[in-house]
Amino acid sequence: MHILSKRPSINTQDGDGVKIRRVADFNFLALDPFLMIDELKSDDEQDYIGGFPPHPHRGIETFTYILKGGFEHQDQMGNKKAIKAGDVQWMSTGFGVVHSEMPLADANEGMHGFQIWLNMPASEKLRPAQYQDSTEKPVAEYNLPQGKVRVLAGEFQLHGQHCVGNLNGLAGNGAIADLQLQANVMVSLDAQQEGFLGAYIYKGSVWxxxxxxxxxxxxxxxxxxxxxxxxxxxxLFKGQPIKEKIAHMGPFVMNTQEELQQAVRDYQSGKFGELTL
Incomplete structure (x- = not known):
């Protein structure tokens, strides 16, 4: 194993009181091109029932993965999708997105999922928004002798097996996978690149x-x-660091404070569009 550093998640809240565990770095960019990993895990609906009412984003990509339960996503582009267990959803917000993510009415047996933020390079922060999900083309899943891997985006080399996902094009050539391993096994992970490689442990222990x-x-x-x-x-996370200075304020991630203030003005003046509920 070749661990460079280790950091704990922090218990916090977001949206309408949704309880989450968060790993983030908006200052030193140690996770570049990733900015934040939120884990929502609870069997108590009071921890997540408030969901994430309509709110804006600019300059980032959001990536959602559900293990248990589900959310209904809706945005000003006209997308309205139920994201359920096993699904992923990717939004490259660019110039601006207004969206909501609310618990599904039948998600009454608990919730377990993740939202991941990726930074966008300055040259792409103001391009039109993009949206994709796995509701029509399921996540690619591979069986390994030691368990299984769901390649949520990009590609990975695991135990000599080349595992390719159905979703590509994330900022910073980002790649994300869910590796579910049996007890007392050993697996090799070869990133085959220079750049960022990291892992968030959501069950058990390793390294x-x-x-x-x-x-x-x-x-x-x-x-x-x-x-x-x-x-x-x-x-699992891997990608190519963008290596650009960022300015962060709430749902906006830009390169300067002036750009952040412009994002606020554009949102308040309705240039992001309107979410019709």
Whole structure:
């Protein structure tokens, strides 16, 4: 194993009181091109029932993955989709998006999912928004001798097997996978690149990191994962750092404070469009 650093998630709230665990770095860009990983996990609907009412974004990409339960996504582009267990959803917000994500009425047995933010390069922050999801073309899933992997975006090399997802084009050549491993097994992960490689442990433990912790790995070397009696659930992340200074304020991520203020003015003047509920 080749761990460069390890960091815990922080308990916080977002949206209308939704309880989450968050790993984020908007200052030193240690996760570049990723900015934030939120995990929502609860069997108590009071922890998530408020959902995420209409709100704007500019300059980032949001990536949602659901393991249990589901949300209804709606945006000003006219998209209205139920994102359920096993689904992913990707929005490249560009110039601006107004959207909401509210718990599905039948999601009454708990919720477990993730929202991931990626930075966009300055040259693309003001281009038209884009939207994709997996409701019509399911997430690519591969069986391994040690478990299975869902390639949510991009591609990965796991235990000598080339695993390719159905969704590509994320900022920073971002790639994301859900690796679900059995107890007491060993798997090799070869990023085959220079750049960023990291993992969020959402079940069990690996590399001495436990549930709710994020590890940054050496992307230029083969990394070995070894589970204990509990097995493990791991989100894998890789990408090419954008290496640009950012300015962050709430749902907006730009490059300067002046651009942030312009984003606020554009949103308030209705240039992002309107969400029709």
């Amino acid at each position: 001495g990191a436990k549930e709710g912790e994020f590890v940054i790995l050496n992307a230029e070397q083969v990394n070995t994962l070894e589970t204990n009696n509990d097995g493990a659930g791991i989100l």
